[in-house]
Amino acid sequence: MYKLLLSWRYLKSRYIALASIVSVTLGVATLIVVNSVMAGFSDEMHKRLHGILSDIVIRSHDLNGLPDPEWHMDEIRQILGDDIKAMTAAIQIPAMINFRNNIQGQWITQPITLIGVDPSTYGAVSDFSEYLLHPENREQLDFLLKENSYGLGKRERFPVSGWARRRVSAEWEQDAVKTQTDTLELDASDIPPSPFPLVDDSGVEGRGETVAGLAEGQVHGAATQAVDEPQLIFDPATEQHTGIILGISICSLRGRDADGEVMDYYFALPGDDVKITVPNSGQPPKAVSDNFTIVDFYESEMSEYDSSFAFVPLAKVQDLRGMVDVQSGTKSVSTIQLKLREGTDLNTVKEKLQIRFPIQQFGYQIQTWRDMQGPLLAAVQLETTILNILLFLIIAVAGFGILATFFMIVVEKTRDVGILKSLGAPSGGVMSIFLGYGLSLGTVGSGVGLVLGLLFVDNINIIAGWIEKVTGQEVFDPTVYYFNQIPVIVNPVTCVWVVLGAITIAVIASILPARKAAKLHPVEALRYE
Amino acid sequence: MSSAFELTYPKSQQPSVSSNQTLHPRLLQAPVVLKTSGVTKSYRKGKVEVPVLRGVDIEVVEGEFQAIVGASGSGKSTLLHLLATLDRPDSGEIYFEENRIDNLPAASRDILRNRYIGMIFQFYHLLPELTALENVLMPVMINHGIVSYMLQRRKFRKRAKELLDLVGLSHRLKHRPREMSGGEMQRVAIARSLMANPRLLLADEPTGNLDRSAGDEIMEIIHELNSNYDVTIVMVTHDMSIAARADRTVRLAEGRVESVSFQS
Numbered sequence A: 001m002y003k004l005l006l007s008w009r010y011l012k013s014r015y016i017a018l019a020s021i022v023s024v025t026l027g028v029a030t031l032i033v034v035n036s037v038m039a040g041f042s043d044e045m046h047k048r049l050h051g052i053l054s055d056i057v058i059r060s061h062d063l064n065g066l067p068d069p070e071w072h073m074d075e076i077r078q079i080l081g082d083d084i085k086a087m088t089a090a091i092q093i094p095a096m097i098n099f100r101n102n103i104q105g106q107w108i109t110q111p112i113t114l115i116g117v118d119p120s121t122y123g124a125v126s127d128f129s130e131y132l133l134h135p136e137n138r139e140q141l142d143f144l145l146k147e148n149s150y151g152l153g154k155r156e157r158f159p160v161s162g163w164a165r166r167r168v169s170a171e172w173e174q175d176a177v178k179t180q181t182d183t184l185e186l187d188a189s190d191i192p193p194s195p196f197p198l199v200d201d202s203g204v205e206g207r208g209e210t211v212a213g214l215a216e217g218q219v220h221g222a223a224t225q226a227v228d229e230p231q232l233i234f235d236p237a238t239e240q241h242t243g244i245i246l247g248i249s250i251c252s253l254r255g256r257d258a259d260g261e262v263m264d265y266y267f268a269l270p271g272d273d274v275k276i277t278v279p280n281s282g283q284p285p286k287a288v289s290d291n292f293t294i295v296d297f298y299e300s301e302m303s304e305y306d307s308s309f310a311f312v313p314l315a316k317v318q319d320l321r322g323m324v325d326v327q328s329g330t331k332s333v334s335t336i337q338l339k340l341r342e343g344t345d346l347n348t349v350k351e352k353l354q355i356r357f358p359i360q361q362f363g364y365q366i367q368t369w370r371d372m373q374g375p376l377l378a379a380v381q382l383e384t385t386i387l388n389i390l391l392f393l394i395i396a397v398a399g400f401g402i403l404a405t406f407f408m409i410v411v412e413k414t415r416d417v418g419i420l421k422s423l424g425a426p427s428g429g430v431m432s433i434f435l436g437y438g439l440s441l442g443t444v445g446s447g448v449g450l451v452l453g454l455l456f457v458d459n460i461n462i463i464a465g466w467i468e469k470v471t472g473q474e475v476f477d478p479t480v481y482y483f484n485q486i487p488v489i490v491n492p493v494t495c496v497w498v499v500l501g502a503i504t505i506a507v508i509a510s511i512l513p514a515r516k517a518a519k520l521h522p523v524e525a526l527r528y529e
Numbered sequence B: 001m002s003s004a005f006e007l008t009y010p011k012s013q014q015p016s017v018s019s020n021q022t023l024h025p026r027l028l029q030a031p032v033v034l035k036t037s038g039v040t041k042s043y044r045k046g047k048v049e050v051p052v053l054r055g056v057d058i059e060v061v062e063g064e065f066q067a068i069v070g071a072s073g074s075g076k077s078t079l080l081h082l083l084a085t086l087d088r089p090d091s092g093e094i095y096f097e098e099n100r101i102d103n104l105p106a107a108s109r110d111i112l113r114n115r116y117i118g119m120i121f122q123f124y125h126l127l128p129e130l131t132a133l134e135n136v137l138m139p140v141m142i143n144h145g146i147v148s149y150m151l152q153r154r155k156f157r158k159r160a161k162e163l164l165d166l167v168g169l170s171h172r173l174k175h176r177p178r179e180m181s182g183g184e185m186q187r188v189a190i191a192r193s194l195m196a197n198p199r200l201l202l203a204d205e206p207t208g209n210l211d212r213s214a215g216d217e218i219m220e221i222i223h224e225l226n227s228n229y230d231v232t233i234v235m236v237t238h239d240m241s242i243a244a245r246a247d248r249t250v251r252l253a254e255g256r257v258e259s260v261s262f263q264s
């Protein structure tokens, strides 16, 4: 009983000791904030990566791919059975994109990764559809240009796109051609200015409008039509080429306007045409190209993907590259992607597949999504670990502060120890007074730290805003991170560990002084003045 | 006042303290509470052994008021600490109610100090963070675990208040030692020493730090405890007038009992 009373009274009468645990408080708060932010970041990254990458990818080493995907998929189905939730075949090849810059009018060429996907199954193996800008495409992908309404629910200030843009664009193009033929002299400055606001502008009116009868255009260039009727004149106002979905950063840049507001500049928009050049499947490969119409943007917010991925229908790539086996008529693909049942162990699945498709025979690379992003995920993990170690060292340093303070307090309380012993308090009891004191200091310190940390995490975006205002410097630059908010995840288990760790350090730091107190000779202690 | 009858022994010879013919008649049949035989204690100062007690034999009977006097540094406090089992003698034996206590294990000595032997000191030795009442409650708090204490809390507080009332401090329950005079602090200390209802009260110059009148008040309380409540008292003192009222006065010199005198 006396132990509790005395620990409590010492705690109340010695605020200097509270000062010694401010470092514990700060350490705990920092640890919680750092862990929450890191967890937020890595969770966001995991989600994105996993979403983009699908669970398991079987990739042929050869660009011309694995022949007869149907046979492969049947084999895989036999091996994995019910574990498969979805499966799709795709082609992934390097390509060049070539399009006219809206803003300055010159042509832009960029390397991209062209991905031929099966629209009906590709959405099921990953979160691909979630990242599309048009709400209808998010529901069901069809590679057809939509009237407008791009960015609805995602990028609210997205410029006019789709058919609405295409029609005006075609008209303007005709005018330009007319002007050109009329004057017989072509001068770039004569080209009338683009009728569109070229950057996304606030309050675009008429978004979501549909023009009756024109909601859907015809697809031009789809094999059947183009071959049979070569004379048919392509009308850009009502027809589209094969659809292509571009990673949003391929044709946009994020920057700041004169006022420092974050702005997106679009070089091309859904409704515009682009040229894609790919190596064909010949020996050696030759470049083949075709026109595509941008039907949507893909925004995964992972800059690596957003700046290189372009999606087109699988069949189109196969035709373009000539990936057809002349004898059997089967078309090859370069990857097969799997989505597995929740909780399936990816590595065992990987091993099973590796046994079925041995490298010597097939030359396929079989990877889980973690393998593919291994270095990145490992780096994030390492960063978190190092930060945790460093911050715990800070708390350990705080432990030495507690140790010193406690020694002082024990010296100061020498006489009290003598008194307690003369009243029959056992050494263990005296020791537990000081241990209890350390425990309560640790508890108070880390408790306050926990509350502070959680408050900070809860309001981290507001706090970042204040800091921005005060220092004039952006804490969390969305042009760099692609997140508009700092992502945080508070993991209760981590919090418990941090708090327990801090309390343990405080208690450990009080063990030596407490032992010293317990060992004091009562007579010496009583004579002590 | 009463005159003291004094016996003097040659220094080399051990006094026969067991002959209690000259004790007050009311104590003649009383059982022995405390008894030492040949107790020695020396302190080390560097390599030199400094003998403080060189063989002390004393005896205390139930209900007795015994005074221990001697020059400063003669080992009075050291002896008292040995009696209270706060320290162990180098040789010799100490008996408390016929049980040898000088070689008890630490746990038993803690219990002995907690329940059977009360102590008061020259410098009061109250715990500064606690109120008067809490200081008085300290022995029972040490004796009882939290549950047991809480269950009997009312009873304990009642007794503590009664004791503070006995020493005339019922108006100072919530005061901290810092807010009290020396005399008041010593009275709290007395109340605390009685809390566990001990068989023996050891006092080390309880008036040594007090002015005359405060010291007299303390002595009145101690005498009252001895005569009205039959508390056995061993008191170290400088003050010959206090010693004069004791049933028996032991004079220490050079680590030995120089003389024993009885009140007639």
Ligand SMILES: Nc1ncnc2c1ncn2[C@@H]1O[C@H](COP(=O)(O)OP(=O)(O)O)[C@@H](O)[C@H]1O
Binding pocket: B043, B044, B045, B050, B052, B070, B071, B072, B073, B074, B075, B076, B077, B078, B079
């Ligand atoms: N811890 C110690 N170390 C060395 N000498 C001590 C110690 N404690 C007491 N002494 C010495 O023992 C002697 C007796 O001390 P003490 O019992 O306090 O005397 P008294 O109470 O009679 O004045 C003194 O000379 C003192 O200096």
Ligand SMILES: [Mg+2]
Binding pocket: B076, B077, B078, B204
């Ligand atoms: Mg002394």
